[in-house]
Amino acid sequence: MTDQFNTWQAIQGEVLRRIHARDWPPGHPLPNEVDLAAEFGCARATVNRALRALAEDGILERRRKAGTRVALHPVSRATLDIPIIRQEIEAQGKTHDYTLLSRVTGDHPICGKALHITALHRADGAPFALEDRWISLATVPQATSQPFATHSANEWLLAHVPYTHGDITFSAQPAKASEAEHLKTTPGAPLFITDRTTWDHDRPVTVVRLFYAPGYSIRTTIGERP
Amino acid sequence: MTDQFNTWQAIQGEVLRRIHARDWPPGHPLPNEVDLAAEFGCARATVNRALRALAEDGILERRRKAGTRVALHPVSRATLDIPIIRQEIEAQGKTHDYTLLSRVTGDHPICGKALHITALHRADGAPFALEDRWISLATVPQATSQPFATHSANEWLLAHVPYTHGDITFSAQPAKASEAEHLKTTPGAPLFITDRTTWDHDRPVTVVRLFYAPGYSIRTTIGERP
DNA sequence: GATGTCATTATGTATATACATATTAATTCC
DNA sequence: GGAATTAATATGTATATACATAATGACATC
Structure with a gap:
């Protein structure tokens, strides 16, 4: 438990930082939620919230048991707002x-x-x-x-x-x-x-x-x- | 607590049903999370998860204290996957x-x-x-x-x-x-x-x-x- | 060796509780 | 009456715990 990240946004930011810094390049597996929670000094639910949001954005790929990895082809997932x-x-x-x-x-x-x-x-x-x-x-x-x-x-x-x-x-x-x-x-x-x-x-x-x-x-x- | 909806997807489905059935027409305020949780017989966190997802889809509008309401102009929010x-x-x-x-x-x-x-x-x-x-x-x-x-x-x-x-x-x-x-x-x-x-x-x-x-x-x- | 069974593992989700925060409504003060 | 303060309220989030579920891999069986 080095640093203290206690909001899911902070954790998401740190994960994104590591991805952008190529600490975790495309295809790279992430530690599991329990280990990440221990490292960040927070609850597993908080890590889950952060990673789930990144998966919804197409940045991470998650599968039960298989774990979490950085998306290999980060299919650009854009949200279109179509107003009247x-x-x-x-x-x-x-x-x-x-x-x-x-x-x-x-x-x-x-x-x-x-x-x-x-x-x-x-x-x-x-x-x-x-x-x-x-x-x-x-x-x-x-x-x-x-x-x-x-x-x-x-x-x-x-x-x-x-x-x-x-x-x-x-x-x-x-x-x-x-x-x-x-x-x-x-x-x-x-x-x-x-x-x-x-x-x-x-x-x-x-x-x-x-x-x-x-x-x-x-x-x-x-x-x-x- | 009439029925038992105990997954956030089930709650989301029931909320969508009421919106589509015009029980809750556009602009209509929803009961607060505590009341909905009581009605559905589940925890508030579960209701929160369901409503939050609907808000991300642009179906609901949520503001602290003001509460949750059905979006008046449900800006069609579409997710575009742009593959290579x-x-x-x-x-x-x-x-x-x-x-x-x-x-x-x-x-x-x-x-x-x-x-x-x-x-x-x-x-x-x-x-x-x-x-x-x-x-x-x-x-x-x-x-x-x-x-x-x-x-x-x-x-x-x-x-x-x-x-x-x-x-x-x-x-x-x-x-x-x-x-x-x-x-x-x-x-x-x-x-x-x-x-x-x-x-x-x-x-x-x-x-x-x-x-x-x-x-x-x-x-x-x-x-x-x- | 192929197939089926089962334990293991990581994510997925539900719960109760607690506190944070934004926002509105009420109230007080000048 | 208008401005500032305060209380009330609904959502937002964090936590510990528990169990569910999917997928893997190991093992046993035929």
Whole structure:
């Protein structure tokens, strides 16, 4: 018991220091929790808390009995916060403006009978993102009574319709003529696209594709200590 | 104490159930940990573990004294695993092929004097991603003795050079003539781009831009229970 | 030698207790 | 009434202990 590390953050910091200093290079096994607790002069639960958090970040790999080791290929594990568009725009100090472009019913391969909504989000008047959304009427019948004329369907859905899970895909696609027109760019221009599908258990809630105006990017960090 | 939930996962599941069932709608405050523990017939630490994990997922918002409430705008918090390209290709059951295109020294605004490497990654022979990388020679002098002819610089760096943090940006950009040629597409084609910068404390390690061949996308899930 | 059993081991988790800390609410003081 | 102080409260964390569980490795068995 050389030093006294008595918070799990301090222990995490010391472990990270040893990893960064190459005392424990990639693939290197760590002492077990009991020994580390003895060395750091703290309880095993505190060591466990520190190492578990590092494992969740992808820095360590842990297996029962096998022990803990420094990740060999520290698959960069980044946490993406995907805000609603209004918040994203307002966070830039700009004013958000929402325009409903169309609102019809139709059929969608995943959603079935669905409300089809297209809308444009602007930031300080400039086109920001084009929204193409389907809302399943089997899952969300209340959507029919919502105009979605002044507020984004996303915010209404988040506040009123539960979902259990979903998936998001990011890609780059060329702008079609109509998309280019709304986003004030040229057909074929590279657009950053997000496709999101959300479910409530096994029932589809909404499928949405967002076309972001040229220049858009999303950013995240890895290994940042708060 | 009606039911007996004695694992933190069971408690997390029950809390999620109540959120999804709209018993606790967005913005709704939860009972405090002591009361929940009494209701669930478990220790407060167990409730804490369950709620803390949900807060990390962005589902709950917690503040001392103020208590716990269901997140009003459940900012979709997705975890992105960014594998090394070879693993990404091999995970698709394809063979990875790496070709060094150029290797010179030059100056880079962030890295200073740096090794500049361009390389092409192929999957089953088809262009997959074009890599444009700068490695700071002040931080990584050993890089000069590495040919990077048959293996990606990324894997060598991960195994031999420590880093503490970094940032990643995703965007869509039109292919320049040379990029289009390597990726066997046409100039102006929309390319999915990732820009990554990594640091070891305050020293830049490497700056890399990856141009992915058309059709590439990254996918993640939200709210998935493992 | 291959296979199955069992003890060992390191992590995973639950519990009771105690104290720390942030934040709000109430109260006192000027 | 407004500012400063204080009390109350919910979460945050540390500790010792106990048992659960997965995975390994050794041993015994066929």
